[in-house]
Amino acid sequence: MGMILAIDQGTTSSRALLFEGGSHVVAMAQQDFQQHYPASGWVEHAPDDLWKTTLFVCQDVIKKAGITAASVAAIGITNQRETTVVWDRQTGRAIHPAIVWQDRRTAATCTSLKAQGHEAMVAAKTGLLLDPYFSATKLAWILDNVKGARARAEKGELAFGTVDTFLLWHLTGGKQHLTDATNASRTMLCNIHTGQWDKDLLRLFDIPEALLPEIKNSADDFGTTDPALFGVAIPIRSLIGDQQAATVGQACFEPGMMKSTYGTGCFALLNTGSDAVASKNRLLTTIAYQLDGRRTYALEGSIFIAGAAVQWLRDGMGLIADAAESNVLAQHADPAQSLYLVPAFVGLGAPYWNADARGAVFGLTRNSGPKEFALAALESVAFQTEDLMQAMRADWPEAQEAQTILRVDGGMTASDFTMQRLADILAAPVDRPSIRETTALGAAYLAGYAAGLLPEPAEFAKKWQCERRFEAGMEETQRQSRLSGWRKAVAATLLMAQN
DSSP states (O other): OOEEEEEEEOSSEEEEEEEETTTEEEEEEEEEOOOBOOSTTOOEEOHHHHHHHHHHHHHHHHHHHTOOGGGEEEEEEEEOSSOBEEEETTTOOBSSOEEOTTOOTTHHHHHHHHHTTOHHHHHHHHSOOSOTTSHHHHHHHHHHHSTTHHHHHHTTOEEEEOHHHHHHHHHTTTOOOEEEHHHHTTTTOEETTTTEEOHHHHHHHTOOGGGOOEEEOSBSOOOBOOHHHHSSOOBEEEEEEHHHHHHHHTTOOSTTOEEEEESSSEEEEEEEETOOOOOSSSOEEEEEEEETTEEEEEEEEEESOSHHHHHIIIIISOOOSSTHHHHHHHHTSOTTOOOEEEOOBTBBOTTTOBTTOOOEEEOOOTTOOHHHHHHHHHHHHHHHHHHHHHHHHHHOGGGGSSOOOEEEESGGGGOHHHHHHHHHHHTSOEEEESOOOHHHHHHHHHHHHHTTSSOOHHHHHHTOOEEEEEOOOSOHHHHHHHHHHHHHHHHHHHHHTOO
16 A cells, blocks of 8 residues: 655645555654734735645655655645635736735625625525635635736636645646635635535625636545656545544544644534534534535534643743643642633634634732643633533534543643543543544545545544543532633623623
8 A cells, every 4th residue: 555645734834744554654744934914913824835835845754754756645635724825827826925714804894794684694505604714705805906806817817725726736737726625615605505616605705706616525536746746646635624634533424523623723523414503603514524425514613712822821921931831830720719811812713703802811819820820721721612512512402412522632632631621621521542643644544535545434433543531520510610700701801892
């Protein structure tokens, strides 16, 4: 069996991992790239940086593994979602910097569309809220603000893509303009019930259809690499958004299974099977993956600040020298104090979706110090996850029928203390997998599956291994007391956000 190359193109770096036998990591390469902040609330990437760093890490990982490119049987791509690129079909050059998923420049447009009563239609078709987070208003902004762009788009001279599509275009030498159902479902232009671009949405956002890539399965034939890049033409067999890739890598193939990724922020996905559950609690309905023409859906909750709360303790407050120190401090916090940190530094995500909220600390005393702040920061991640879990259970009653077991990944999961506190606050088991590279693993598995090298999802799921399970151990009275304090803190934070 040949090796599988997984490209994991993220918000701050591009990575490449070589997998052997479907799960063993042979080698890894990573390269960071610069973020650009041209105005308040604006976040951009240089598209050339996305492509050049991706190409470099692919070539580097093959070199590190001591193999030739001919040994690579397939490539899978997973990527930061919603980030928007428009380029010239002839030259492949972008006409504007990539507008990153975090960018808020189109907030006023979204507010105006809401006021006009369009959010219900958008939510019904896309499962998303009218928010600058998604690609549609970013794409419209580029067409309206780059001279001549709209006219060129209507003539078919330009191409739009999320990062997966942009990388695929360059990897194939401009031969393939494709995306997959998961990435398409994050653009706010795709009807998640039909799996196709929606004419009503294109009309609402004034997007010419000629710009758009073809939507395919998450595991499919996406062409081959230009032989000039690696010396041979390597088949590309999967595209999938990063959070959906982690869901696959965690083998959450059965309805009711849930994964949560803890990095800078946190993204929790609950598999709802063939049901596209419409949320009444401001969660997102998204396509978890599409295989052989069949779509599997998920409820998704996004927390903006998870590991970033620990970074704030280090960089903003100077209370710790490195992230690991927060775990040691938290374990020695005064149990008589009840400090709450609501980390709304850039607003509150699901299930609140309040962009105006800002961070707050409650319960300060003269004895509050670094230990208590460390505990409050780590607990805030657990409290926010509990908010998501309760919203998911309310939206989808089937989730209440069996005990939820949360499968976790991401940098914060290395902390035993944080994972134990998460289990305590959720009153549910938390499983940490043996293979932590779940996002890349998901992309690699799908590529191997499409290439006929790896088995059906049910067989792949049997290989998933738990490195450690964290069982809830907190007394229920204490848990409820902590949750009550958290809810009061959030309510007060939202009150302060009112005009």
